[in-house]
Amino acid sequence: MQPQRIAVVGAGAVGSYFGMRLAEAGHDVRFLMRRDYDAVKSGGLHLSSHLGDLSLEAATVERTPEALAAHGPVDWVLVGLKATAIPDIPKLVGPLLSEGTRVLAIMNGLSVDEEIAAELPAGTSLFGGLGFIGVIRGEPGQILHQEFGAINLGHHGDDPHELQRGVDLFAGSKVEIRPEASLLKARWEKLCWNIPFNGLCVIAGGVPVDQVIEDPPLYDAAHELIKEIVAAGNADLEAHGQSARIDGPRIAHLFLTQTLGMGAYRPSTVIDYNNGRPLELDAIFRQPVQRASQLGIGVPMMSMVASLVGKLGERVE
């Protein structure tokens, strides 16, 4: 693939990481930044990672989408916003769009693709990426990569040709891309990790995953939650007329064993909670519960966890 021009909007830890890996692979990557703008403008953007450190000494960085747009049109906008920031997409992404610009949203949550699509011009090719990665911000301009680093990539509309364009974008980069024929299935599968681990870790007081996964009753609760989410997800796929199904035992085994190896890793909701920031309640917790309820699937554990996280989230907001 020819070098692509890419704008990263929502350049927190996740957006910065994948943007940097694309820059490393030879693409022209430009970052929209707020908190870290001054540090990156003067000192560059720096990544510490077990897959190889990386420094972009002269990263293109701007404070506003208009200033970023002044660098010229882009082929891709990589969106790393929180789901709570979707209403800001017209303001943040709009100025960067031109004929043929594709949008890749690396975000958690059930219905974020529909919600983002509604904020974009009709016909914009939209991709959803589920980041399986542990990455946090350090000092301004410093990104610390802790775990994993893959993206499960789908296309909103499940267009296989478009999906291949997304896969090609990352060719030659250090990012493992796992193409997903059904974005809806990929989203439910990601929830099979996020709901139990983001959820229980917050409820247990904002603790890292080892406090949950190494505690037998909480491990069992996580497993129970995964079973409910799989049941709801498969009913949702069926209701959407899709033939894809989540393999429940496989996903449970995968996530439970992977999490056992993660040590004192803190899920994003825990980091938000411990820092007094709004939680992604709606995208990660409430919408899946609501969807299960519409489908008539009983999800008492998931409902309970959603309610408890909701109570805690209200205290934060």
Added chain:
Amino acid sequence: MQPQRIAVVGAGAVGSYFGMRLAEAGHDVRFLMRRDYDAVKSGGLHLSSHLGDLSLEAATVERTPEALAAHGPVDWVLVGLKATAIPDIPKLVGPLLSEGTRVLAIMNGLSVDEEIAAELPAGTSLFGGLGFIGVIRGEPGQILHQEFGAINLGHHGDDPHELQRGVDLFAGSKVEIRPEASLLKARWEKLCWNIPFNGLCVIAGGVPVDQVIEDPPLYDAAHELIKEIVAAGNADLEAHGQSARIDGPRIAHLFLTQTLGMGAYRPSTVIDYNNGRPLELDAIFRQPVQRASQLGIGVPMMSMVASLVGKLGERVE
């Protein structure tokens, strides 16, 4: 019954309330106090209650058990300590015991009677009281009675003649006594309230009961918990060779409907949690789980709640 001489040890809200009601009924009640000693010594002890306000202007109050013992022997020691203070019983209660002194422990938890009995001279007649009451301390020397006010009373050893002595003690007072032929059954029944409501209210962030009981998924979780506790309790009664059984549907209906009427009431564990004090983890949560496990009764929800409260309790301690 002749006026009895009664020492109240652990004169927090619960101990002070029942001690005051016994004084009101004509008994000679003496209070061991720490935090509120100065206020009560100079200004008396005051109760605000929907069952009638009460002031003991010249309450007998001392700072040490030895000073209280100097007022002469007592017929009863009413213990209102937290379960976490059981190891202090020899020091706090010992000096007050003489031939025939009876001990009534108004405390939550599964095995507190056994644990208290082990700290008392052999042969001491020990009663267990489960307070169904909402009462908190206000300003020093002020007790605020919010809800209910009964004691489910049992005798450690389930001696019916002794039990009657306990019932008689409260005759003529404003305290409703519900005699319990099986103290073990009474303790499990009380756990059917404490585990779901003390537990879920703490987990939801230290909220009052209306936040749990008025939230359908948390209401369902409370109901599920009650079912598990009933199953464990009935197995425990059977293992103890007792014929008494908890009526699960009755207790669930009673507690769920009663709690719906309690409004913004905060269970004791929530008050402890919000004040950064140690939680009664062992007596209310861990011992019931351990007992269920020994009996081979599956209690996944109770185990989960115990683990979550445990994690939160560790942060407090």
